[in-house]
Amino acid sequence: MTRITVNVDGTSYTDDVEPRTLLVHYLREQLGKTGTVVGCDTSNCGACTVHLDGRSVKSCSVLAVQADGHEVTTIEGLATNGELHPVQRAFHENHGLQCGFCTPGMIMQSIDLLAENPDPTDDEVRLGLEGNMCRCTGYQNIVKSVRAAAGGAK
Amino acid sequence: MTAVEERPAAELGSPRLRKEDQRLITGRTRWTDNITLPGMHHLAMVRSPFAHARITGIDTGAAKSASGVVTVLTGADLKDEQGALPNAWAIIPEQKAPEHPSIAVEHVAFAGEIVAVVVARTAAEARDAADLVDVDYEELPVALDLKAAAADEVLAHPDLGTNVSAFWEFDSAAADTGGDVEAAISAARDGGVLIEREYRQQRLIPAFMEPRSIAADPTGEQLTVWSATQVPHFVKIFLALVLGIPEHKIRVIAPDVGGGFGGKLQFTPEEVLTVLAARRTGKPCKYTETRSESLVAAHHGRDQWQKITLAATKDGTVTGLKVDLVADMGAYLGLVTSAIPILGAFMYNGIYKFPAYHLSCTNVFTNKAWTDAYRGAGRPEATFAIERVMDELAAELGMDPIAVREKNWIKHDEFPFTTVSGMQYDSGNYEAATAKAKELFGYDELRKEQQQRRESVDPVQLGIGVSTFTEMCGLAPSRWLGSMGYVGGGWEHASIRMLPTGKVEVITGTSPHGQGHETAWSQIVADRLGVAFDDVEVLHGDTQIAARGLDSYGSRSLTVGGMAVLAAADKVLEKAKPIAAELMEASVDDLEFVDGKFGVKGTDTSMALGDLAFAVFQGHKLSAESEHSLDADATFDPLDFSFPHGTHLCAVEVDTETGRSTIRSYVCVDDVGKVVNPLIVEGQVHGGIAQGIAQALFEEGVYDESGTLVTGSFVDYLVPTAADLPAFVTDRTETPSTTNELGVKGVGEAGTIASTPAVVNAVVDALRSFGVNDVEMPCTPHRVWSTLQGRAADTPAAPHSAQSTSMSQEGQA
Numbered sequence: 001m002t003r004i005t006v007n008v009d010g011t012s013y014t015d016d017v018e019p020r021t022l023l024v025h026y027l028r029e030q031l032g033k034t035g036t037v038v039g040c041d042t043s044n045c046g047a048c049t050v051h052l053d054g055r056s057v058k059s060c061s062v063l064a065v066q067a068d069g070h071e072v073t074t075i076e077g078l079a080t081n082g083e084l085h086p087v088q089r090a091f092h093e094n095h096g097l098q099c100g101f102c103t104p105g106m107i108m109q110s111i112d113l114l115a116e117n118p119d120p121t122d123d124e125v126r127l128g129l130e131g132n133m134c135r136c137t138g139y140q141n142i143v144k145s146v147r148a149a150a151g152g153a154k
Numbered sequence: 155m156t157a158v159e160e161r162p163a164a165e166l167g168s169p170r171l172r173k174e175d176q177r178l179i180t181g182r183t184r185w186t187d188n189i190t191l192p193g194m195h196h197l198a199m200v201r202s203p204f205a206h207a208r209i210t211g212i213d214t215g216a217a218k219s220a221s222g223v224v225t226v227l228t229g230a231d232l233k234d235e236q237g238a239l240p241n242a243w244a245i246i247p248e249q250k251a252p253e254h255p256s257i258a259v260e261h262v263a264f265a266g267e268i269v270a271v272v273v274a275r276t277a278a279e280a281r282d283a284a285d286l287v288d289v290d291y292e293e294l295p296v297a298l299d300l301k302a303a304a305a306d307e308v309l310a311h312p313d314l315g316t317n318v319s320a321f322w323e324f325d326s327a328a329a330d331t332g333g334d335v336e337a338a339i340s341a342a343r344d345g346g347v348l349i350e351r352e353y354r355q356q357r358l359i360p361a362f363m364e365p366r367s368i369a370a371d372p373t374g375e376q377l378t379v380w381s382a383t384q385v386p387h388f389v390k391i392f393l394a395l396v397l398g399i400p401e402h403k404i405r406v407i408a409p410d411v412g413g414g415f416g417g418k419l420q421f422t423p424e425e426v427l428t429v430l431a432a433r434r435t436g437k438p439c440k441y442t443e444t445r446s447e448s449l450v451a452a453h454h455g456r457d458q459w460q461k462i463t464l465a466a467t468k469d470g471t472v473t474g475l476k477v478d479l480v481a482d483m484g485a486y487l488g489l490v491t492s493a494i495p496i497l498g499a500f501m502y503n504g505i506y507k508f509p510a511y512h513l514s515c516t517n518v519f520t521n522k523a524w525t526d527a528y529r530g531a532g533r534p535e536a537t538f539a540i541e542r543v544m545d546e547l548a549a550e551l552g553m554d555p556i557a558v559r560e561k562n563w564i565k566h567d568e569f570p571f572t573t574v575s576g577m578q579y580d581s582g583n584y585e586a587a588t589a590k591a592k593e594l595f596g597y598d599e600l601r602k603e604q605q606q607r608r609e610s611v612d613p614v615q616l617g618i619g620v621s622t623f624t625e626m627c628g629l630a631p632s633r634w635l636g637s638m639g640y641v642g643g644g645w646e647h648a649s650i651r652m653l654p655t656g657k658v659e660v661i662t663g664t665s666p667h668g669q670g671h672e673t674a675w676s677q678i679v680a681d682r683l684g685v686a687f688d689d690v691e692v693l694h695g696d697t698q699i700a701a702r703g704l705d706s707y708g709s710r711s712l713t714v715g716g717m718a719v720l721a722a723a724d725k726v727l728e729k730a731k732p733i734a735a736e737l738m739e740a741s742v743d744d745l746e747f748v749d750g751k752f753g754v755k756g757t758d759t760s761m762a763l764g765d766l767a768f769a770v771f772q773g774h775k776l777s778a779e780s781e782h783s784l785d786a787d788a789t790f791d792p793l794d795f796s797f798p799h800g801t802h803l804c805a806v807e808v809d810t811e812t813g814r815s816t817i818r819s820y821v822c823v824d825d826v827g828k829v830v831n832p833l834i835v836e837g838q839v840h841g842g843i844a845q846g847i848a849q850a851l852f853e854e855g856v857y858d859e860s861g862t863l864v865t866g867s868f869v870d871y872l873v874p875t876a877a878d879l880p881a882f883v884t885d886r887t888e889t890p891s892t893t894n895e896l897g898v899k900g901v902g903e904a905g906t907i908a909s910t911p912a913v914v915n916a917v918v919d920a921l922r923s924f925g926v927n928d929v930e931m932p933c934t935p936h937r938v939w940s941t942l943q944g945r946a947a948d949t950p951a952a953p954h955s956a957q958s959t960s961m962s963q964e965g966q967a
Contacts, residue, residue, distance in 0.1 A: 034188035035181015040445035044868035075181035099668025100178030101412030138844030
């Protein structure tokens with residue numbers, strides 16, 4: 001067991017974890033952050049995407065011990081004082097989700113994408129979300145959501 | 155309640171934002187895998203790595219002594235209590251099928267079949283211990299190639315004596331719905347046109363994003379089972395029938411479910427084994443599959459060979475259609491495995507007025523994961539075949555593919571129309587949808603550009619693909635299902651509870667998993683009862699709350715379940731009216747219901763439904779005979795299917811030097827009848843098109859020569875990403891259905907059914923000037939390039955699909 005201290009969604013946690021524990025399992029099983037989900041075993045689907053010190057990572061591809069001393073934001077930590085993050089709102093307003101399983105990862109990746117490129121074209125959004133799979137929407141309204149969030153941020 | 159119709163239809167047709175979204179965008183979700191109960195055990199499955207083998211020994215000793223392991227269960231432990239997994243649809247009385255155990259006892263018939271279950275304190279400990287289970291196998295010869303299997307060269311189940319499960323046929327002459335197809339073919343040979351083609355429907359994997367998960371809690375008086383399923387009501391009844399648990403001792407909950415696409419229309423080995431583990435240990439147990447397990451062992455879809463013979467006169471009038479199918483069941487029959495090709499059997503004639511039709515279908519076992527429902531279920535296969543072959547007819551005659559369709563399709567003033575397969579199409583306007591699609595697409599301009607590129611021998615050729623589809627949706631009339639050999643019904647149920655504060659609870663027997671029923675059903679009820687959209691709560695997916703229902707699949711939820719909701723709302727008003735009359739001291743005949751209020755005609759006296767609900771709750775002013783409730787239950791069983799349709803047009807650029815196909819534009823005009831929520835409809839169309847394009851260009855479940863699924867992860871099974879897909883232009887025409895009062899038709903499967911042939915027709919059209927008349931799906935760059943080089947697509951990863959070149963004659967006499 002290894003002791004780690006991680007700040008997740010504004011709360012500091014000190015825990016003993018097995019060194020092999022993936023960040024996503026630590027979040028879900030030890031912290032109860034079940035908003036972040038697991039969709040595959042091969043880091044293809046991106047459903048588990050969270051922010052590590054403000055940059056998106058697939059939490060299935062990060063060990064919990066690697067998050068020691070760092071700050072993690074999950075989908076559950078995005079809204080502030082009950083106010084949705086603009087990207088969350090944009091996904092709702094543009095029907096950017098159906099079953100919603102990919103949505104936490106999709107939103108976290110979209111925020112990262114917009115931080116890097118505040119005014120992306122459709123193609124840039126599509127390329128920026130290439131690591132996040134959705135089976136329901138055909139991506140059209142996801143692209144629309146991200147573009148709308150970009151417009152709103154101007 | 156004629157007064158209701160006088161209200162402005164504020165909600166129906168409105169693009170309401172979804173109620174479901176709030177919890178999904180904030181991570182406040184209840185996926186089955188999120189459920190953790192005190193003392194819960196976790197399961198891991200040990201699965202056979204061999205496609206066909208005899209189990210000669212299982213050593214669980216090391217696993218049982220590993221840290222945290224509670225028990226390890228094998229087939230020997232469970233054989234007397236596991237029962238057999240059901241097939242609910244014998245397409246013929248003589249249908250053959252092997253016994254289908256949840257856990258193999260002595261014999262495994264596909265790679266991925268469960269041979270042991272590890273029950274441990276944590277999921278990690280369970281998985282660690284699963285690696286310690288030592289299973290000895292004696293390998294057996296594998297039946298993999300579908301046509302070879304149909305010829306019984308190697309038996310998938312030696313005890314069965316054959317691989318053929320069933321032979322089914324439809325003949326329009328025998329059914330008296332049309333003429334004799336052999337006569338039409340003879341006539342075409344003699345001075346007409348005969349198009350003979352064989353198409354491959356490759357194996358697909360539904361690949362819903364949420365892996366399947368089950369939690370079973372045996373600690374209460376009722377066994378509670380949570381499952382990531384489309385069909386909680388099915389799971390409840392089959393747990394009772396298969397395991398002998400009294401039905402009233404079972405509660406099944408489908409909490410938030412992350413997609414299904416038919417892939418979660420199943421009663422699974424994992425559900426049975428999780429329940430058995432919970433029963434054995436007396437503790438809550440949970441199993442969540444890995445993605446690889448999901449791809450290997452959750453059911454697959456499609457996997458057919460289709461031999462198509464189309465007879466026509468030289469002016470392009472089709473005179474007969476003959477279809478011979480060989481369908482891969484995989485190793486077992488799941489819930490509706492056997493019926494999937496038959497669900498397409500009535501749709502090969504598409505939107506056309508064909509005078510003669512014959513279909514035969516041979517269902518065949520192989521040593522692969524079993525197939526079952528996947529979005530469209532039989533109808534994408536049918537639509538692909540007819541829409542591909544109509545293009546071939548056009549090419550043969552030098553006609554425009556839309557013109558040849560128009561020559562044969564049912565005109566808008568000919569509905570209702572009984573087709574050659576005996577289906578009565580309710581309504582449609584193929585002319586209008588096609589005209590609109592052509593205009594949005596810029597059809598004539600693109601044809602000109604195509605001509606220029608052909609003439610200049612541009613290395614990037616342009617192809618235009620047409621698909622004018624229809625489908626039968628809204629499973630289904632119970633009487634039809636019964637006549638086809640299905641054991642269940644097709645009705646749907648709804649309840650409405652009028653709460654004292656005027657809020658409304660709607661309970662639906664459908665089980666949404668992404669479709670937005672909470673929003674759409676709220677719209678229906680808000681309109682009918684004149685209450686606010688936000689005052690309606692839609693409850694579903696828990697058999698203790700939604701006690702009756704037949705769940706969600708087959709584009710049935712709105713056309714059947716939505717109608718049940720409407721009927722329940724009408725019953726609420728029927729119950730409320732005499733009570734309102736009593737309370738307002740008026741005659742029932744003098745009441746009208748407008749904008750959510752019962753008013754006395756010609757006066758200012760009125761009472762809102764909410765006030766009535768409160769008065770009923772109090773009961774102070776009700777007579778002793780009155781029922782102190784406005785709540786109502788209703789069921790709906792449609793008279794017939796509904797038949798949405800649409801015209802999909804796709805432009806593909808094919809780089810003839812690399813074989814790469816790129817979709818340049820995609821336009822569709824769908825007609826799904828009346829629309830409750832256009833936002834949701836559009837989303838369904840987008841997602842459907844994406845899955846259809848995926849079949850055309852990307853996805854294929856591939857087995858190697860030993861029966862190992864080589865596309866067993868998302869590295870190899872190519873679900874398209876945002877970067878792989880174009881933007882779609884979607885539009886609608888609106889021809890109301892005549893089989894339900896809402897005038898609605900299903901939309902969940904439409905896009906998937908329509909888009910695959912549109913894309914493949916475009917790819918083939920781009921290559922037509924090179925003498926190409928087919929590219930096998932998925933049309934990968936390698937396949938396209940190989941086709942252009944004038945040799946068969948050499949796909950080393952898929953030897954079984956390239957082995958056979960001719961249809962087996964097995965069972966086709």
